[in-house]
Amino acid sequence: MKERIIILGGGIAGLTAAIALRQLGYEPVVYESARELKGIGAGFGLASNAMKAFELLGLESEVAQLGYPVDSFRICDELGRALIETDPARLQARYQAENYAFHRADLHKLLMAYLPSEALVLSHRAVSFKQDDDGVDLSFANGENLRGDYLLVADGVHSAIRQQLVPSARPRYAGYTCWRAVVDNRLVGVEEGVETWGAKGRFGLTPLIGDRLYWYACVNAPARDAHYAAYRVADLQAHFSHYHEPVVRALSITKDEDLLWNDIMDIRPLRRFAYGRALLLGDAAHATTPNMGQGACQAIEDAAILKSELRKRATFEEAFIAFEGRRLKRTQYIIETSRRAGWLAQLSNPILVSVRNNLFRLLPNSLAASQLKRLYEEDFIEDY
Numbered sequence: 417m418k419e420r421i422i423i424l425g426g427g428i429a430g431l432t433a434a435i436a437l438r439q440l441g442y443e444p445v446v447y448e449s450a451r452e453l454k455g456i457g458a459g460f461g462l463a464s465n466a467m468k469a470f471e472l473l474g475l476e477s478e479v480a481q482l483g484y485p486v487d488s489f490r491i492c493d494e495l496g497r498a499l500i501e502t503d504p505a506r507l508q509a510r511y512q513a514e515n516y517a518f519h520r521a522d523l524h525k526l527l528m529a530y531l532p533s534e535a536l537v538l539s540h541r542a543v544s545f546k547q548d549d550d551g552v553d554l555s556f557a558n559g560e561n562l563r564g565d566y567l568l569v570a571d572g573v574h575s576a577i578r579q580q581l582v583p584s585a586r587p588r589y590a591g592y593t594c595w596r597a598v599v600d601n602r603l604v605g606v607e608e609g610v611e612t613w614g615a616k617g618r619f620g621l622t623p624l625i626g627d628r629l630y631w632y633a634c635v636n637a638p639a640r641d642a643h644y645a646a647y648r649v650a651d652l653q654a655h656f657s658h659y660h661e662p663v664v665r666a667l668s669i670t671k672d673e674d675l676l677w678n679d680i681m682d683i684r685p686l687r688r689f690a691y692g693r694a695l696l697l698g699d700a701a702h703a704t705t706p707n708m709g710q711g712a713c714q715a716i717e718d719a720a721i722l723k724s725e726l727r728k729r730a731t732f733e734e735a736f737i738a739f740e741g742r743r744l745k746r747t748q749y750i751i752e753t754s755r756r757a758g759w760l761a762q763l764s765n766p767i768l769v770s771v772r773n774n775l776f777r778l779l780p781n782s783l784a785a786s787q788l789k790r791l792y793e794e795d796f797i798e799d800y
């Protein structure tokens with residue numbers, strides 16, 4: 417097909433959208449600012465809804481082979497006593513899709529393998545964009561300019577092009593900062609997903625395939641705090657020294673060079689994703705805090721829904737508007753619910769922590785799962 421489609425950003429949103437468009441016969445080209453694209457060295461979870469979207473794109477079985485099936489997930493206090501136990505297996509049985517944990521690099525490699533080398537152009541950081549009745553013009557930091565017919569904006573939470581389209585949509589800091597790493601699980605032996613909520617912060621552990629273990633730690637802090645920016649593994653060990661095993665063990669085998677650190681950001685729900693010939697996707701459109709593990713899941717849903725709308729509509733502009741109609745409410749719900757969940761999980765006042773923990777111990781597990789239920793039950797695929 418002759419439409420020249422530019423995709424900005426080679427993250428999960430951009431790569432999955434490129435695959436979806438190629439399945440319709442288009443030949444989109446992804447422009448990515450990084451010099452190399454390999455997926456950062458951390459893990460993440462993909463819930464049933466993302467696996468369903470991959471299934472609609474025909475990728476589910478290959479993707480699933482890279483994932484560690486998450487059959488159970490527990491939230492506990494800093495002594496390791498259970499507060500909530502969700503039962504993904506029951507939800508799986510009901511909605512016929514599984515939850516998995518992945519190493520990001522594995523998923524990136526798989527998605528890139530679906531694209532020909534000419535579909536990915538590296539070292540191109542877009543700085544501005546214009547559109548007229550006939551097409552879009554993109555300018556890059558290296559001085560190059562590019563003209564195309566349509567633009568998919570998937571350049572992440574700090575999207576330069578979204579900032580131009582919606583200047584008020586600045587990334588907002590969630591109030592906590594996060595370290596992540598992947599270590600050798602043969603030295604720790606974690607078999608299920610566990611997240612610990614303590615007054616000094618949150619610590620999560622999830623096994624990955626290949627005997628690897630992904631951990632993350634979230635601590636309340638001012639934005640871009642110099643004190644925490646200087647944190648090394650030894651500082652995290654001191655910070656979490658009173659947390660239950662296997663937290664202490666996982667930290668003890670982490671190397672400084674494996675630590676990833678960033679402040680947690682989202683964006684206030686937008687009112688639009690479609691701007692004529694341009695469409696916002698993934699974190700550029702609806703970045704959310706990671707508390708529901710849904711950011712990448714929503715990027716994958718985006719690709720499946722965009723494909724479905726492009727198949728049904730006469731023009732790209734119509735498909736973009738229809739996409740927006742199907743995505744605004746669902747992503748808004750996730751951004752808002754996830755932000756609230758983060759507030760609860762990151763409580764640091766010992767009295768409030770104790771009240772929260774006692775309440776959670778009294779809650780039936782079915783209530784804890786109700787949030788997930790809404791996610792899975794909503795028919796995001798409609799008439800796919």
Ligand SMILES: Cc1cc2nc3c(=O)[nH]c(=O)nc-3n(C[C@H](O)[C@H](O)[C@H](O)COP(=O)(O)OP(=O)(O)OC[C@H]3O[C@@H](n4cnc5c(N)ncnc54)[C@H](O)[C@@H]3O)c2cc1C
Nearest residue numbers: 425427428429449461542571572698699706709711712713
């Ligand atoms: C700590 C943490 C844990 C998380 N855990 C989970 C989880 O368990 N499950 C889940 O579903 N999600 C999770 N997420 C969210 C998930 O990582 C994101 O939602 C997802 O990666 C977004 O993908 P994206 O492609 O939209 O954006 P990104 O991954 O940010 O990709 C954007 C790409 O665009 C490129 N780019 C940026 N600017 C430009 C430019 N101007 N020009 C060209 N290219 C540009 C970047 O280099 C990058 O490659 C987590 C996030 C964090 C921070």
